Amino acid sequence: MSAAFAGQDRRVPRAPLTCWFEDCDKDSVALVGGKCASLGELIQAGVRVPPGFAMTTGGYREFMAESGLGREVNLLLQKLDCTDLDAVERASATIRAAIEAQPFSPELEDLVAESYRRLSVRCCLPAVPVAVRSSATAEDLPGASFAGQQDTFLWIRGADEVLAHMRRCISSLYSSRAIAYRANRGYRDEQMAISVGVQKMANSFTAGVMFTLHPGNGDRSMMVIDSNFGFGESVVSGEVTPDHFVVNKVTLDIVERTISQKQLCYTVDLQRQVSHAVEVPFERQNVQSLIDDEVTELAWMGKQIEKHFGRPMDIEWAVDKDLPSGGNIFILQARPETVWSRKSQPPLAAPGASAMDYILAGMLAGSKVK
Secondary structure, eight states: OOHHHHHHHOOOOOOOSEEEGGGOOGGGHHHHHHHHHHHHHHHHTTOOOOOEEEEOHHHHHHHHHHTSHHHHHHHHHHTOOTTOHHHHHHHHHHHHHHHHHSOOOHHHHHHHHHHHHHHHHHTTOTTOOEEEEEEETTTTOTTOOOTTSSOEEEEEOSHHHHHHHHHHHHHGGGOHHHHHHHHHHTOOGGGOOEEEEEEEOOOEEEEEEEESSOTTTOOTTEEEEEEEEBBTHHHHTTOSOOEEEEEETTTOOEEEEEOOOOOEEEEEETTTTEEEEEEOOGGGTTSOSSOHHHHHHHHHHHHHHHHHHTSOEEEEEEEETTSOTTSOEEEEEEEEOOSGGGSOOOOSSOTTOOHHHHHHHHHHTTSOOO
16 A cells, blocks of 8 residues: 555544543543533542533534534624624524524434433433533633523423533524624634533522632632522522622631522422422521531532632532432532632742641731732
């Protein structure tokens, strides 16, 4: 065989179309996007994370290429004037409708359906309820803030529904907001790819967010936990004023608590098997949604996650009401905190000093530790 012919015979290995979270880590962003890579890294670190799998960026690219959608989308966006908001809205609607109407290839459908079946068996639940989450590769690009631009869908059951909501996640890559943001920041569409995570739903009694620094002032000696009854959607979206706990990062003592009047929460409609907003009964609206022991355990988990990633983190969590205490708090998502972490701070203690030295130095300086 001639050298020229041998060279032509070489093939680039095909990227996997699906991947389990536990097979991913922080270096898997190009394959499964930022969210799913972070979940895999958490599992590798021994953090309690609901199991799941991802349709990879390879699956996304094959879907767009084999259907011809990739070429059509590129042609449409090349002609688009992104300063014309009405034109951006029309282009977005056209692209999203085309993506959501296009079936996956039989191979990809079979792979997703089989992974979903295996997940259901693993969780001992027929048609296990899952969250279907977008996971874009550009979420952590320097200077960019893509977080929240792609969609998440809660309490999805059945392989057909999972596949339909996967297409909706892919289409959210072309929302009007996302198209305009990328154009204004100079990001080309070739830089973008999306993976879709399928993760077992935690049947949340309480859920919310946690920052491993104080998001109001950047104090790294404190952690902040916000919580509400039901799924965490009400806290993340800002639809409710959540209960608010400030925790000392060293002692794990609760140094500040604010119990709010929580008028609504998200939970499952058992008849329709969908997530929906409901009014919190009046007698529960002012009840603390997270008990003190759970606050302490969450703060301890947050410290371990921050230590593993080496930086302050923004974490979504849930307390599963179907499981006993001591093993019912799950981490649903963890991403680097991006506001205070980007601000340079003068050192308060000498390099190599302990955490206690750092905190005491801030106290002696008469200022909060940043």
